[in-house]
Amino acid sequence: MKYKAAIFDLDGTLVDSLEDLAESMNAVLRRLNYEIHDLESYKYFIGNGIKNLVRQALPEESRDESIISGCFDSMLKEYRERCLDKTKPYAEVPELLDELTKRNIKLCILTNKADELAQKVVSVLLADWNFEFVIGPSVNIPRKPDPTGALLISSSLAIPPAEIIYLGDSGVDMQTAAAANMYAVGALWGYRTREELIRNGARSLIDHPLEFLKYL
Template identity: 70%
Template sequence: MTYKAVIFDLDGTLVNSLEDIADSMNLVLKTLDMKVHNLEDYKYFIGNGIRNLVSRALPEQSREETFITECFDLMMKEYRERCLEKTRPYEGIPELLDELTRRKLKLCVLSNKVDELTQKVVSALLANWKFEVVLGPREDIPRKPDPTGAFYISKQLNIPQAEIIYLGDSGVDMQTAATAKMYAVGALWGYRRREELSQNGAQSLINHPLEFLELL
């Protein structure tokens, strides 16, 4: 198969945003006199959108929908201010994007980070490369693993799903790729374990971004 495009997840795949996310949520928890969490915990809170992360970070007895909404609003306020403080591309990502660009593959981003912040992070940290489509959840695009965003990108590129590789670091990403009938590649430098990726449909697993080139 000749692949013509790559869809990347953002957090845990292109950029390491864990500290900025953890710092923002922990500040909210401190303000509410609640227990904060370490970075390892946030690896498992992240992945299904910030609202779900907020719910997971709260004590079980506090997960009432109205309160989750209040905390989500507080989290978003904090995260908007610091989403670029410590977040950086992973080692090897700039070189990978350079080589994919040289080979004329189309590059896209499909994230579960809200669309506004997905656009902000990509514009600030990945401005040296051309991404044909950058997409986070919005009214017409549900969060992954719903494949709507993946189908939308395929249509925008006018490239069949079977000719697109999807690279992500979570089971949600692998489910999205499988449902969309794209080639699912698991990024082991991200936030989740090998077992989760394999169990959710990863067709290949790679330890470093430049290993991706061996799949082409």
């Protein structure tokens, strides 16, 4: 299959944002005298949006909606201020995006990161490349694994889903790609395990970003 477009997840796929997210949430937890978490734990909190991250980071006995809502607002405030402190593209990502651009592959990002923050991160750290779409959750675009965002990209580009390749690091990404009938490639440098990616429908797995090129 000759793919004409690529959809990427953002956190854990194109950029490593783990430390900034963890430090932001831990700052909220400290203020409330709750236990903080290590980076390894945050790998499993990330992927389903910041509100879900907040819910999982809170103690089980403190997960009522009023506390979650307050902590969510605090987390967003913290993260807005530090989302570019330590976040950076993974090694080989710039080279991958350069090569895809040379091959006239349309580049798109579909993320569960709040749209406002996704736009900020991409506009600063990935400003050298032209992304046709950078889409986070909104009123009209549900969070992944709902395939609405992926299918919107397909229809807007006038490229059939079967001609779009999808790269992500989580089971949610693999489910999204499968639901949209796109070729799902799992990124093993991200935050989740090989087993999770396979279990959720990865068609292929790669250890390094430039390996993505062999599918093109």
